[in-house]
Amino acid sequence: MNLLPFVASGIGLGAVYALSSVGLVILYRASGTLNFAFGAFGGLAAFVAFELIRDGVPQLLGWLVGIAISTGIAYAYGRIVAPRMAHRDRVVRAVATLGLALLLLGGMAYIWGVGVARRLTLPTDLSFVLLFGVRLSVTRLIALGVSLAMVGGVGLLLSRTRIGLAMRSLASDRNISAVIGVRVTATDSFAWMLNGAFAGIAGLLLADLNRLDPGLMTFLVIPAIAAAILARLSSLPGAFIGGMICGLIEALLVAFPSFANLRSAGPYVAALLFMMVVGAGQGLGARE
Amino acid sequence: MTELGKTEAIDAGALPMVAARPTLEVTPRLRIVAIVVVVAVISGAIALTAGGYWLSNFTQAYCMILTLMGCAVLYGQLGLVSLCQWALVGVGGWISLRFYHYFHPPFFVTILAGGVGASAVGMIWGLPALRMRGLYLALVTLMLAGAFQTVITVTSFPVGGPGILGQVGASGNERIMMARPEIASSDTAYFLYVAFVTLLAIFLVEAHRRTKPGRAWALIRKNEQMAMASGVRIVFYKAWAFALSGFLAGVAGAMLAGLFGQLDASAFAPTDSIVIFIGTLLGGTEFWLGPFLGGILTRFIPALLIDFNVNAYVGLLFFGAALLLGLRDPVGIGGHLTGLAENLYRKFMRWRGS
Amino acid sequence: MKHVLSFLTCAFTISVLFAAAPAVAAAPDCGLNTGKAATGEPIPIGAVTTMTGLGSFKEADQAVKAYFDCVNANGGIYGRPIAYHDEDDQSKLDVAAQAGKKAVIDTGDYVLVGSTSVIECIANAELYLKQNILAIGEGIPPQCYQSRNIAEVNAGPRQSGIGGLDFARRKLGIKSAVCSIPKFPGSDYSCGGAEEWGRKFGVKVTSIYSDPVSPDYGSLVLQILATNADAVMIYGTDDIGAQIFAAAEQQDGAAKMKWTAPTSFYTVRFPGAIDTKYWNDRVWVNAELAPLDSKGEDNQNWAAVMDAYGGNALRDSFSQAGYIAGRVAVRAMLTIKNPKDVNRDTVTAAIQNMTPYVTDILCQPWYWGGPGATEHNPNHVTRTVTIHDGKWKTIEGCYNDEDPGLASVEATEKKLGIKISDMAK
Known part of the structure; x- marks a missing residue:
């Protein structure tokens, strides 16, 4: 079977994973929390936008409100719940966000239902460019562009701005940062807001590229974590590349009949191999 | 001294958590008596009162207790977080079902097969743990749970069909259910059977904690360099812990398979494994009460919501909120109960002394 | 402002009255049609349905409930009302098995009507066999069609x-x-x-x-x-x-x-x-079923039942199928002349020995096939639709599915004299 078409469709899927994994790494770098609720934030944004647009609100406004909602929820969590968890170890902080994810999932599923055929489309879905004989929709290109812009933008934010400096110092040592006058809570909240906003943007694109479904959008965070592992949870360009690799693996496995229906395990196996071969004793894991 | 021993024996019966606290200088024998009494009283009460729905749910809860004990061994004794314990339950269930459909052995042999098989897999899955800690270990195990979900969704659990996967479908033949032990074919008897196995498992872990492995784990947790210096074989004892927790999960999987006669892949999403770990945190790692309470709660709350016909999504909403609230608390319910018991005990001693 | 409000309320009431008017016109046909509410000892009937998880099929149960409510308001089963309850299986095997226990053992249902699930048949086929209880609903897995005690309204x-x-x-x-x-x-x-x-x-x-x-x-x-x-x-x-x-x-x-x-x-x-x-x-x-707006007599009755008792439940194919399941069960129970004799065993026997139920919602009559039937697929004659101008449009009427695996089912039908109904054509 000709592999090239699947490379093209893998780039499309990779864009989806890259968006999420970049979003995850940004928060982890800034506050040490791996956010299992990232997908649920995105789902909420997409559902709010979907509901508003269906009720006749202009598309752009619908999207903005959706993103504002996910940003607000993320801020609330970062302000109210996260500080109370700050004394616990990283694993507990991470799994606590699963509680938030389940809470949001329950709410979304109750309000909007699961397994309901619906459509959230963007005007860019039907314009395309040809790549290896496959049509790559402009929405997918936008997803690629947005995740690259996120990598660049946050890179600049971290290296050039005061709040970026504060975030970097928090990531390296919370106590010392507090002592030298970094405003811990404010910086943390800002990181959460950023995470929520990115989740919202990612969620809108995901809902269009995959499916607007509460469960699917919430649990898509797990393959995104696989992509983030390929970046050792620290490098932003790494997270982008990790996402692309995971998408390519998943799409390319279709071409191999004996693995085709196991392809969603591809990202996990890639992450496992990476950790076994490359990851030990280095990166953030070693510092803990 | 004899006087004191007597008082404690009475306390242990009436207030079981007193016995669960080694600092109260409870002798091992008393502790065993207390565990037996508590498990027997609770299980007996359930067996006498529960109908079909609740018996099934409590049987499932006991399987969760076993899984949580495995988690508690890793987290409580060694500080290792495994987010694939529920996937190991699936592994044990798959192996026991496969074993059953090939050989039709006595039920306890099926359980042992599930336990030993999952133990071996757990040890292999634990290999990365020898070099990793903290969040990274947790994520590696989560990746394993994710991969397991994909594989089990596609292969599914054996149901007595042909070939290694044992599927039926195109051939159209009937699914064969895994039979329960002859002495425990009714729902009530099977529940008591599972309770008995749970009791044995508690003693198995208890025995580990009181002998060489327990001391080695304590030392490793305190300081790995020190442990190594004092001649503890770190790799060996860590692997042992993973094997033990895998064994418990495997036994749980086999007993779940016996409960329903079959298993389904839909129950083994990676998030289920995370919920098991959260259950460990909520119950507290305080052995044995923590996992016992945690296991019952993680099944009891959803079952109660279902029984009251609460919409499952609203239930999930409550469950998520409860997890968030519960996780702010570092000792868990088991920890609070033992703390409370200790306070009461101190007050009692002071009152006796005055 | 107050006037505007009262005007709006008035207008709203009138429009509601008009919307409800057709329902008043056609009194639905339900059970004994006595017009008197049944007050005797309730007959417990349940369902295990997927309402959460992979999707929601609760429309089937809502239709069953609407039809049973209508029957209860019209004399019930010779004076005994039906107490209907449905349980959510959350698309999970364990929950489905436990819901089955609750319905069959704890509540002691006589028959299960309307169960529509992605997993329920897998979980409970054996339980139904052991407890001699029948289930009529809509199913997806093969076990729904290859089990002695389960027969579905849908084709699968x-x-x-x-x-x-x-x-x-x-x-x-x-x-x-x-x-x-x-x-x-x-x-x-x-x-x-x-x-x-x-x-x-x-x-x-x-x-x-x-x-x-x-x-x-x-x-x-x-x-x-x-x-x-x-x-x-x-x-x-x-x-x-x-x-x-x-x-x-x-x-x-x-x-x-x-x-x-x-x-x-x-x-x-x-x-x-x-x-x-x-x-x-x-x-x-x-x-697999007649179009929702079909003018067939039974389909119109379904619509009338839903208008009178269905509240705002979604009217879809699952709802039609649930209605048929409820109707088959009531019809069989009414063959037991003494209401005191209605229990699980008699209801099971009554449904197994039912005469085929002729309806325009299905292409051919729905039947059980006697106590000896080991597999059930009464609905295998279906239609084809397409999407035209944004709406569903029927382009072919009833046609047999031509499944080579249905040989034994078709042999049974030959014995029973089942063929495509004239009214469905």
């Missing part, structure tokens, strides 16, 4: 898929087809059936078992298109289906092959979830 995915492909063979002239299905236990029962059918009719059928966890529908569509077959049968739920159709549209898939789907796509929401301009007259869906 295997029948529906074969029916869709057979239409394409007869009317669209296909010589090869792809059967695309997410890999689940029992999925090879559906696509395996299509392959069997293909061998019989000289159509080359290849099956694609896709990864049900992967959200990458784009690659699946490429995999389908790479086969260069004449047609494709897309299995799955309508929400995932809509996304596969969106991905297919991006690759201009409709120009490359004929797209067919089983009845799970024939929902009220599906046309709204795809680009109906692109897919106009280019998607063929198998339909």
